[in-house]
Amino acid sequence: MGSSVQKAIELILSADPELLNILSVTARVCLTSSVFALLIGVPLGILLGAERFPGRKVLLVLNRTLTGMPPVVCGLLFYMLFSGVGPFRHLHLLFTVKLMIIAQVVLITPIVIGLMETFVADTSPVLRETARGLGFSRAKEYGLLMNECLYSVFSAYLLAFARAIAEVGAVSMVGGAIAWKTNVMTTAIMMYTNRGSFTLGIALGLILLTLSLLVNIILSVMQGRLSR
Amino acid sequence: MKTMAMTKTYNRRIVLDLPELELPEGQITAVIGANGSGKSTFAKILGGIDRPDAPHPVLPEISAGYLPQKSFPFRMSVEKNILSNGHDRSRAAELMTALGLGNLAAQSAKKLSGGETARMALARLLMKQYELLILDEPTAAMDMESTLLSENLISHYCQETGCAVLLITHSIQQARRLARQVLFLQQGKLIEQGDTDTVLSKPARAETKQFLEFYGI
Amino acid sequence: MKKIVSLILALVMVFALAACGQSAAPKAAETPAPAADAAPAEEAAPAEETAPAEEADAMVVDTCILKEADDAMINNYSLLAVNPEAPFVDADGNAVEDVAVNTVGAAALINWLLSEEGQNLAANFGFEEYGEYLFYLKDERPISTAEIPAATEETKKIRLSTTTSVNDSGLLGFLLPIFEEKYGYDVEVYSAGTGKSIANAKMGNADLILVHSKKQEEAFIEEGFSCVIDGMDTERLNWMYNYFVLCGPSADPAGVKDAADVKAAFKAIADGKYTFISRGDGSGTHTKELSLWPEDLGITAEAESFKDYTEWYISANTGMGACLVMAEEMGAYILTDKATFLTFVANDGVMG
Numbered sequence: 001m002g003s004s005v006q007k008a009i010e011l012i013l014s015a016d017p018e019l020l021n022i023l024s025v026t027a028r029v030c031l032t033s034s035v036f037a038l039l040i041g042v043p044l045g046i047l048l049g050a051e052r053f054p055g056r057k058v059l060l061v062l063n064r065t066l067t068g069m070p071p072v073v074c075g076l077l078f079y080m081l082f083s084g085v086g087p088f089r090h091l092h093l094l095f096t097v098k099l100m101i102i103a104q105v106v107l108i109t110p111i112v113i114g115l116m117e118t119f120v121a122d123t124s125p126v127l128r129e130t131a132r133g134l135g136f137s138r139a140k141e142y143g144l145l146m147n148e149c150l151y152s153v154f155s156a157y158l159l160a161f162a163r164a165i166a167e168v169g170a171v172s173m174v175g176g177a178i179a180w181k182t183n184v185m186t187t188a189i190m191m192y193t194n195r196g197s198f199t200l201g202i203a204l205g206l207i208l209l210t211l212s213l214l215v216n217i218i219l220s221v222m223q224g225r226l227s228r
Numbered sequence: 229m230k231t232m233a234m235t236k237t238y239n240r241r242i243v244l245d246l247p248e249l250e251l252p253e254g255q256i257t258a259v260i261g262a263n264g265s266g267k268s269t270f271a272k273i274l275g276g277i278d279r280p281d282a283p284h285p286v287l288p289e290i291s292a293g294y295l296p297q298k299s300f301p302f303r304m305s306v307e308k309n310i311l312s313n314g315h316d317r318s319r320a321a322e323l324m325t326a327l328g329l330g331n332l333a334a335q336s337a338k339k340l341s342g343g344e345t346a347r348m349a350l351a352r353l354l355m356k357q358y359e360l361l362i363l364d365e366p367t368a369a370m371d372m373e374s375t376l377l378s379e380n381l382i383s384h385y386c387q388e389t390g391c392a393v394l395l396i397t398h399s400i401q402q403a404r405r406l407a408r409q410v411l412f413l414q415q416g417k418l419i420e421q422g423d424t425d426t427v428l429s430k431p432a433r434a435e436t437k438q439f440l441e442f443y444g445i
Numbered sequence: 446m447k448k449i450v451s452l453i454l455a456l457v458m459v460f461a462l463a464a465c466g467q468s469a470a471p472k473a474a475e476t477p478a479p480a481a482d483a484a485p486a487e488e489a490a491p492a493e494e495t496a497p498a499e500e501a502d503a504m505v506v507d508t509c510i511l512k513e514a515d516d517a518m519i520n521n522y523s524l525l526a527v528n529p530e531a532p533f534v535d536a537d538g539n540a541v542e543d544v545a546v547n548t549v550g551a552a553a554l555i556n557w558l559l560s561e562e563g564q565n566l567a568a569n570f571g572f573e574e575y576g577e578y579l580f581y582l583k584d585e586r587p588i589s590t591a592e593i594p595a596a597t598e599e600t601k602k603i604r605l606s607t608t609t610s611v612n613d614s615g616l617l618g619f620l621l622p623i624f625e626e627k628y629g630y631d632v633e634v635y636s637a638g639t640g641k642s643i644a645n646a647k648m649g650n651a652d653l654i655l656v657h658s659k660k661q662e663e664a665f666i667e668e669g670f671s672c673v674i675d676g677m678d679t680e681r682l683n684w685m686y687n688y689f690v691l692c693g694p695s696a697d698p699a700g701v702k703d704a705a706d707v708k709a710a711f712k713a714i715a716d717g718k719y720t721f722i723s724r725g726d727g728s729g730t731h732t733k734e735l736s737l738w739p740e741d742l743g744i745t746a747e748a749e750s751f752k753d754y755t756e757w758y759i760s761a762n763t764g765m766g767a768c769l770v771m772a773e774e775m776g777a778y779i780l781t782d783k784a785t786f787l788t789f790v791a792n793d794g795v796m797g
Contacts, residue, residue, distance in 0.1 A: 195609070195764055
């Protein structure tokens with residue numbers, strides 16, 4: 001382990017171009033997919049949490065199922081769909097960053113929806129009682145609900161991001177771990193490990209863990225600020 | 229002002245069954261009764277939170293303000309919470325002073341104690357002019373001093389705006405201090421209704437008498 | 446915006462942490478005893494008695510080549526262009542006709558690899574670094590003198606599906622940038638075991654394949670997935686080879702060094718039940734290994750076939766490098782391509 005730490009440090013300090021490329025592809029995939037997951041997941045989660053309509057329970061069960069979907073299954077599905085012989089072959093998306101992002105969005109949006117739904121289902125009834133009692137319009141009620149959700153949105157984002165950055169099954173299937181193009185941190189770790197370069201794998205792993213630690217530090221710092 | 233007769237059933241059990249009621253304008257009507265007597269359900273239906281069994285409206289087309297038992301503090305400062313129900317800053321300042329919230333104006337509403345939250349919620353409600361005010365135990369979480377400040381404010385509001393006030397309370401003393409008329413509910417039914425002094429001092433019904441004796445009157 | 450800022454902050458902190466960590470690193474070296482305790486796995490190698498206090502860098506690779514240059518161990522590398530008219534089928538077995546295959550790009554890359562320039566570069570690859578040639582040119586190899594067209598917008602992207610052993614040897618990383626620079630193509634290398642990389646091409650996700658398993662290549666051609674490019678007379682363009690080598694612990698308890706040929710060596714391992722690491726992943730190396738065992742053992746790619754040999758036959762199902770590390774640590778025998786093994790030794794048993 002000691003030599004791996006040293007190697008990790010050397011690797012980072014040397015600003016190895018391949019490492020930088022891996023980091024930048026990782027950042028692109030994870031940032032974009034988590035932002036899209038947020039844009040889709042937050043409104044849906046709020047809607048599912050705040051409104052009572054027929055079919056809501058079914059949607060919740062469906063969402064929970066999607067939350068538990070193994071990433072490789074998602075990856076395999078997208079590989080088949082976008083493969084050279086698949087139905088969406090004309091889009092030429094297999095082994096591109098775009099498809100990696102789409103697969104990630106499918107994987108992490110349910111998490112965002114679930115988180116928002118849980119929070120809103122708790123908050124919305126009490127808030128609604130007060131807002132209706134004051135005679136507020138529905139729009140104003142939703143505005144206030146959004147305002148309450150700010151911290152939840154933030155933590156949902158960080159969780160989505162953390163899941164995206166840690167995910168390997170789907171991105172390796174649809175991305176193909178092509179060097180300089182679709183290789184992200186997790187697939188690079190897999191690749192190095194298969195080659196027997198455990199040290200490099202651990203070095204990347206350390207960077208990944210450090211990032212995850214920082215995400216959590218930010219989360220707990222912001223928790224104090226935003227819950228006020 | 230008249231409310232229509234209403235019933236409310238939960239799980240095939242009738243929890244509320246009330247006749248048509250008269251709520252005089254410019255006066256406070258207190259609703260007393262034990263826990264589970266249907267007071268809060270009554271308030272929720274009038275406040276538009278719950279629906280009665282029959283779909284027709286229970287109130288004429290008026291503006292009603294409803295203060296739930298546990299009000300929700302919005303995630304913003306106390307002052308902004310109060311200003312969320314109207315833009316009149318001087319009115320907000322006046323209400324805060326009247327309720328002893330002056331030094332808490334910039335404080336985050338989420339950090340208030342239970343009693344402070346209740347005072348802020350009352351101030352927030354009273355920012356607007358309503359024709360009917362439904363207050364569900366507005367002072368339950370407050371200490372004696374805040375309770376008296378709040379009662380003062382409520383009766384002033386009632387007199388100045390001439391609105392009808394329905395005050396749900398578990399305090400006989402509070403009903404005596406504020407209300408002109410008292411409704412006594414038991415198991416969802418109106419048992420007795422009348423002038424405060426009459427109902428509380430010389431109740432006509434045995435149930436009312438028993439209730440008042442139990443509460444040490 | 447806030448989130449982007451915090452991410453940048455996070456990255457900056459990684460670097461800061463790294464800088465702090467480096468100044469702390471020498472301190473760890475001052476306490477040799479716990480460092481030695483921390484690495485019991487490496488000590489398992491018998492030659493390690495002398496200096497356990499040294500850092501792991503000093504690890505000596507015990508695994509060595511025991512059997513090589515046997516005719517049965519030739520490792521032929523072939524290029525096959527994917528046929529755009531191939532009988533592609535989708536997951537349900539329905540024919541798919543309009544599969545996009547960049548034949549022009551594939552032909553360009555093949556013609557360059559088979560040109561004098563490409564062949565010389567491949568033949569000399571690795572000598573400077575390892576003191577040995579890693580790949581040899583076949584005597585009767587196809588040679589191309591065809592003009593190579595510069596890339597156009599449509600033909601720019603070439604999808605090459607290849608095996609991990611080719612990719613891991615560093616050959617493609619050395620050759621392809623030269624080709625890309627010269628003609629403006631962009632070669633995307635998908636690397637997996639031979640089985641998987643061929644399957645990938647059959648799903649219409651590759652323009653050409655570079656693999657080393659004659660049987661599987663012939664099946665690929667038989668099924669009509671390959672085509673003859675202009676100027677060549679066959680689909681399977683076998684131009685390069687090297688040797689598989691049988692490696693094992695220097696002490697060689699099975700005595701494979703003295704075996705008459707490689708089949709006898711494999712028999713000796715099986716008879717003595719000496720630990721053997723199999724790739725077990727359907728790769729070319731795996732296919733070759735399966736052909737070398739005594740037939741009466743009945744070892745095939747199916748897990749069922751070696752369930753009685755699990756005490757010594759280890760099906761690792763992972764890449765060549767990872768298997769070599771495993772063999773080194775367990776003192777096991779292993780079949781590997783020479784290029785990967787030399788890279789492994791050159792890096793003191795740590796790949797990459």
